[in-house]
Structure formats: structure tokens, C-alpha cells
Amino acid sequence: xxxxxxxxxxxxxxxxxxxxxxxxxxxxxxxxxxxxxxxxxxxxxxxxxxxxxxxxxxxxxxxxxxxxxxxxxxxxxxxxxxxxxxxxxxxxxxxxxxxxxxxxxxxxxxxxxxxxxxxxxxxxxxxxxxxxxxxxxxxxxxxxxxxxxxxxxxxxxxxxxxxxxxxxxxxxxxxxxxxxxxxxxxxxxxxxxxxxxxxxxxx
Amino acid sequence: xxxxxxxxxxxxxxxxxxxxxxxxxxxxxxxxxxxxxxxxxxxxxxxxxxxxxxxxxxxxxxxxxxxxxxxxxxxxxxxxxxxxxxxxxxxxxxxxxxxxxxxxxxxxxxxxxxxxxxxxxxxxxxxxxxxxxxxxxxxxxxxxxxxxxxxxxxxxxxxxxxxxxxxxxxxxxxxxxxxxxxxxxxxxxxxxxxxxxxxxxxx
DNA sequence: GCGATAAGTTATCGTCGCTAGGTCAACCGG
DNA sequence: CCGGTTGACCTAGCGACGATAACTTATCGC
Numbered sequence: 001x002x003x004x005x006x007x008x009x010x011x012x013x014x015x016x017x018x019x020x021x022x023x024x025x026x027x028x029x030x031x032x033x034x035x036x037x038x039x040x041x042x043x044x045x046x047x048x049x050x051x052x053x054x055x056x057x058x059x060x061x062x063x064x065x066x067x068x069x070x071x072x073x074x075x076x077x078x079x080x081x082x083x084x085x086x087x088x089x090x091x092x093x094x095x096x097x098x099x100x101x102x103x104x105x106x107x108x109x110x111x112x113x114x115x116x117x118x119x120x121x122x123x124x125x126x127x128x129x130x131x132x133x134x135x136x137x138x139x140x141x142x143x144x145x146x147x148x149x150x151x152x153x154x155x156x157x158x159x160x161x162x163x164x165x166x167x168x169x170x171x172x173x174x175x176x177x178x179x180x181x182x183x184x185x186x187x188x189x190x191x192x193x194x195x196x197x198x199x200x201x202x203x
Numbered sequence: 204x205x206x207x208x209x210x211x212x213x214x215x216x217x218x219x220x221x222x223x224x225x226x227x228x229x230x231x232x233x234x235x236x237x238x239x240x241x242x243x244x245x246x247x248x249x250x251x252x253x254x255x256x257x258x259x260x261x262x263x264x265x266x267x268x269x270x271x272x273x274x275x276x277x278x279x280x281x282x283x284x285x286x287x288x289x290x291x292x293x294x295x296x297x298x299x300x301x302x303x304x305x306x307x308x309x310x311x312x313x314x315x316x317x318x319x320x321x322x323x324x325x326x327x328x329x330x331x332x333x334x335x336x337x338x339x340x341x342x343x344x345x346x347x348x349x350x351x352x353x354x355x356x357x358x359x360x361x362x363x364x365x366x367x368x369x370x371x372x373x374x375x376x377x378x379x380x381x382x383x384x385x386x387x388x389x390x391x392x393x394x395x396x397x398x399x400x401x402x403x404x405x406x
Numbered sequence: 407g408c409g410a411t412a413a414g415t416t417a418t419c420g421t422c423g424c425t426a427g428g429t430c431a432a433c434c435g436g
Numbered sequence: 437c438c439g440g441t442t443g444a445c446c447t448a449g450c451g452a453c454g455a456t457a458a459c460t461t462a463t464c465g466c
Contacts, residue, residue: 015444032320038423048446050425059423115318115380117235122386162385163396170373177318182365183325193366200403218413241454253456254414262454 016055018045024066027108033063067109068130074102075135082138088145089198095139096168096194097187103172115173136165146201153203160201167193219258221248227269230311236266270312271333277305278338285341291348292401298342299371299397300390306375318376339368349404356406363404370396 022044026036038059042049056062081098085091103110113133124130140161146152152160171190174181182189225247229239241262245252259265284301288294306313316336327333343364349355355363374393377384385392 037421039421049423050447051445053424054444111318115314115376117379118381119383120381121383156387159387159392159395162387162392163399166373166377166385166392166396167370168373169377170369170371173318173376174369174372176320178321178323180324182369184362184365189362189365189369192362193369196366196403197399198403200399200401240452242452251415252454253416256455257413 015045015047015051019052019055019062020066020069023062024070027063027066028106031108033108033112036063063112067113070106070109071113071133071135074099075138077102078135078138082142088142088149089151091142092139092146092164092198093191093194095135095142096164096190099135099168100172100175100187100190104175107176110172110176114169115176136161139165150203151198152201164197167197218248218250218254222255222258222265223269223272226265227273230266230269231309234311236311236315239266266315270316273309273312274316274336274338277302278341280305281338281341285345291345291352292354294345295342295349295367295401296394296397298338298345299367299393302338302371303375303378303390303393307378310379313375313379317372318379339364342368353406354401355404367400370400 019041023036023041026040026044027033030036038049038052041062042052052062056065078095078098081094082091085094120130120133124133140157143152143157143161143164147154147157168190171182171193222244226239226244229243229247230236233239241252241255244265245255255265259268281298281301284297285294288297323333323336327336343360346355346360346364346367350357350360371393374385374396
């Protein structure tokens with residue numbers, strides 16, 4: 001077993017980062033959180049298993065931290081995808097596509113964050129304290145913009161945004177769970193559902 | 204440990220049924236498949252752990268069998284919910300509500316069947332070989348009925364049905380994963396999203 | 407009654423998440 | 437320069453897990 005030299009005094013954080021990096025790598029390569037063990041991670045880092053517990057209270061917290069970091073990138077990706085688009089409806093489409101692609105490309109992270117039990121309140125939700133889920137705030141703004149622009153009829157923007165999220169999450173979730181879904185061409189289903197939503201939300 | 208008398212010769216199947224029943228019970232009471240162990244199940248049935256492997260190749264198969272049986276009931280529930288409704292659009296609404304309620308009331312079963320990796324092809328899908336997912340066939344018929352009735356514009360019924368499924372699954376999945384979702388009243392979100400879909404699919 | 411076989415058992419393997427308690431080096435006040 | 441403190445790890449091991457190999461025992465047709 002390869003050894004790692006001990007970090008100097010104030011730099012225990014360095015190990016923390018290495019653990020996160022190694023965990024993410026293993027999560028991607030195995031594609032299954034249950035098959036990533038504490039012992040595997042610790043060996044990859046070059047440290048013994050109990051050392052991980054200096055930096056994370058338990059395995060769930062470690063996995064969650066990995067996914068949180070990943071989901072911060074989702075936020076950025078959505079921001080980047082939307083930056084050059086003016087039409088609010090177009091923005092919505094771009095956000096949807098970015099979201100689904102992200103989920104499909106990081107299935108295990110997506111699963112841990114959004115397909116297992118968690119305790120989230122509406123406050124967490126609106127405040128955007130949960131990274132990645134705070135991409136929802138961007139969605140909410142986009143819906144309001146659609147209403148302001150007259151593309152959507154006026155109404156409860158939160159409800160509309162939640163509905164759009166559910167739609168996009170539904171497709172993402174099924175694509176992650178069922179290999180081969182949706183059995184029709186790649187983005188065809190997403191395009192269709194988004195188009196139907198937009199049409200149904202028109203004044 | 205309570206003992207169970209051995210089954211007579213051709214009736215090993217009886218134990219199988221008892222295992223299924225006990226597993227379902229534990230699945231409901233714990234609310235988490237990871238917290239239902241082979242040893243717990245076997246003790247509940249009054250048998251030793253390895254005996255379960257006479258009837259199921261592994262734990263996954265056992266859990267899957269439990270969920271399959273549950274999902275057959277979903278099909279029946281949907282049939283029952285729809286039986287007395289003539290208007291095809293109304294039928295769609297009823298199906299959606301029945302589906303979501305079923306998922307929320309049997310979260311662990313729903314999760315195992317539709318929120319973890321599985322290998323499903325479009326053939327399985329259309330043939331309805333997977334119980335519960337074969338409720339999809341009923342959905343497909345309902346969509347075709349909506350098109351025939353002129354409530355929906357003509358088009359790819361399979362695509363439309365898949366979209367509706369994704370929508371309803373999205374809400375179900377999020378309600379299972381996030382305690383408190385959707386933060387608005389019980390069926391408000393579902394009603395809204397279904398209404399938007401219906402409006403968007405109109406000619 | 408008797409061999410065959412179905413229906414279980416006992417014993418055990420390797421792995422898992424996690425903890426208690428120790429070691430050892432880096433720093434700090436005197 | 438030195439003794440104590442403390443942060444960064446380690447060794448050893450617990451209890452539980454899924455699963456397997458090999459044994460026993462009850463029931464059956466004959």
C-alpha cells in the first residue's frame with residue numbers, strides 16, 4: 001500500500017480535498033455509490049480507512065459533499081448556457097437541455113442528490129442553500145421573465161417553475177434509471193415535452 | 204428464534220410466499236431497502252438466512268419480486284380508477300393521480316423498480332412484460348383515445364405518452380426523494396402540470 | 407423399510423461502515 | 437532548547453452484512 005506523507009500542522013484540509021477527488025473518481029468509474037467503499041477510497045488516497053472520519057462524519061456526508069461540489073458546476077453550466085440567449089423561452093429550453101445532459105453525464109451524483117431521501121424545506125429551496133438545487137432559482141427567474149415578456153400567461157411563477165423542474169427531472173431520472181430510455185431519439189422527448197409545456201403555458 | 208415446520212415435499216413454494224410477504228412488511232416498516240437484511244427477513248419467517256437462497260438467487264431478485272407484485276396492483280388500481288370515466292382527458296387525469304398516489308404510498312417499492320438502474324428495452328416496454336410499467340400500455344391507449352376524440356392533435360402517440368409518463372414520474376420521484384415536496388398543496392402541482400400538458404397538446 | 411431427494415441447517419468467508427484508543431511529529435510558551 | 441499540548445494520523449477490532457459450501461433430516465415413491 002502506497003503511503004502518503006503526513007500533512008503539516010494547519011493543512012489537514014489537504015487530505016480532505018484528496019479524499020473528495022478520489023471519491024469522485026471512484027464514483028464515476030464504478031458508477032455505483034454502494035460499490036465505492038471507505039477502504040477503497042482510503043487506499044486510493046494512501047491513508048487508512050479511519051482517517052476519512054477526521055474529515056467527514058460518515059460515508060453519506062462524504063458522498064453528499066462530492067455531489068454538492070458537482071452540482072455547483074451544474075449551476076455554472078446553466079449560467080453559461082443561458083448567458084448569450086435573450087429570448088426567455090429559448091433560455092428555458094437551453095436550461096432544460098443543460099440540466100438533463102448534466103444529470104445523464106453524472107448519474108451517480110444526480111442519484112445521490114435527487115433520487116434518495118433527503119430532508120429539504122421550501123426555505124432551503126427558495127434561499128438556494130442547497131447547491132445545484134439552487135439552479136431552481138435561475139429557473140424561477142426565467143419563468144418570471146417569460147411572464148413579463150408575455151410568452152406565458154401571468155400566474156404563480158413558483159408553481160410553474162416547480163412544474164417545469166418536475167418535467168425535466170422526470171426525464172433525467174428515467175434516463176438514469178432505465179438504460180435505453182426514452183427509446184426515441186436523444187433529445188426528441190425533451191424537446192417535445194418542453195414544447196408542449198410552453199404551448200400550454202401561453203396566454 | 205421461533206421455528207417454522209418444514210414444508211412437505213412439493214410445497215417449497217409456500218416458504219417463497221412467506222418470504223415475499225415478510226419482506227414487503229419489513230420494506231414498509233423500515234422504509235429503506237438497505238435496512239432490510241436477509242437475516243431480518245429469515246428471522247421474521249422463522250427460518251435460517253441461507254434458506255432464502257433456495258427461492259431467490261440474491262437479495263436484489265427478492266426485492267424486485269416484491270415490487271413486481273406490488274406493481275401489478277398499480278395496474279389494477281389504474282384500471283379501477285378509469286373504469287367509470289368516459290371522457291378520455293378525464294381518464295388521463297385520473298390515471299395520473301392514481302399513479303402518483305400509488306408511488307407516494309409505496310415509496311420504497313417505487314424506488315426499487317423505477318429509481319435504480321435497470322435494463323429495459325423498448326420491446327419490454329411495449330409488450331408490457333414488466334408489470335406496472337405495463338401500466339404504460341394503458342396510458343398509450345388513453346392518449347390514442349384523446350387523439351381520436353379530437354382533444355389532442357394527431358401525432359406520435361408513443362412520444363406523447365412517454366412525455367406524460369415522464370411528467371408524472373417526475374412529480375412522483377421528487378415527492379419520494381424530497382420530504383415536503385412540492386411545498387405547495389398536495390395535488391396542486393400535479394393538477395397544474397397535467398392541465399398545462401393537456402392544453403399544450405390540444406389541436 | 408429403503409434409497410432418493412427436497413427442504414432445510416450449521417459453519418464460515420470476505421467485506422462492509424464505523425469506533426476506541428494509541429502513536430508520533432509539529433508547534434508553542436518559558 | 438525543552439516539556440507539554442495538540443493535530444494528523446494508525447492499529448486493532450466490533451458487529452452486521454450478503455453469500456456459499458457442505459452437512460442433516462424429513463418426506464416421498466416403491
